[in-house]
Amino acid sequence: MAHRLRQGARVWVRDATTVWKAATLKADYVKDRLTLELEDSGEELELTVKDDSELPPLRNPEILIGENDLTSLSYLHEPAVLYNLRVRFCDHGAIYTYCGQLAWPVRA
Incomplete structure (x- = not known):
């Protein structure tokens, strides 16, 4: 999945309140770091992932x-x-x- 995680990719991130939130990658996936922008609030967040199995699922078109x-x-x-x-x-x-x-x- 990592090869598809480029700037602009649409993903889902876990959320304590709503379970999942829609987000978009602000930059290409680099080794262990993702920079995202939440769709609903525009808030930017950075996720650290240990391996590819922790990458967020892609959103449908x-x-x-x-x-x-x-x-x-x-x-x-x-x-x-x-x-x-x-x-x-x-x-x-x-x-x-x-x-x-x-x-x-x-x-x-």
């Missing part, structure tokens, strides 16, 4: 946000699934999201 079927997503990991479900339920009022042939209902 905007065109895929809110997809009806999770298998259509480029990246299918925890933050991508949770964000897609939130967008579909909160922004679009869609209670059903599919993952292949399985429907995942979300209710308030």
Whole structure:
């Protein structure tokens, strides 16, 4: 994954309050350091990673946000699934999201 972490890459970072926050890389990934800008606040932060397994997951392209079927997503990991479900339920009022042939209902 490291080769894709260049300036402008869209990633997810862990957050104590919201679980995941959207961020963008301000500079190319260099060995053990990431410089990020949080999407919601514009706050800049620096993360230290011990190895590639600690790198943040990549975000899906905007065109895929809110997809009806999770298998259509480029990246299918925890933050991508949770964000897609939130967008579909909160922004679009869609209670059903599919993952292949399985429907995942979300209710308030």
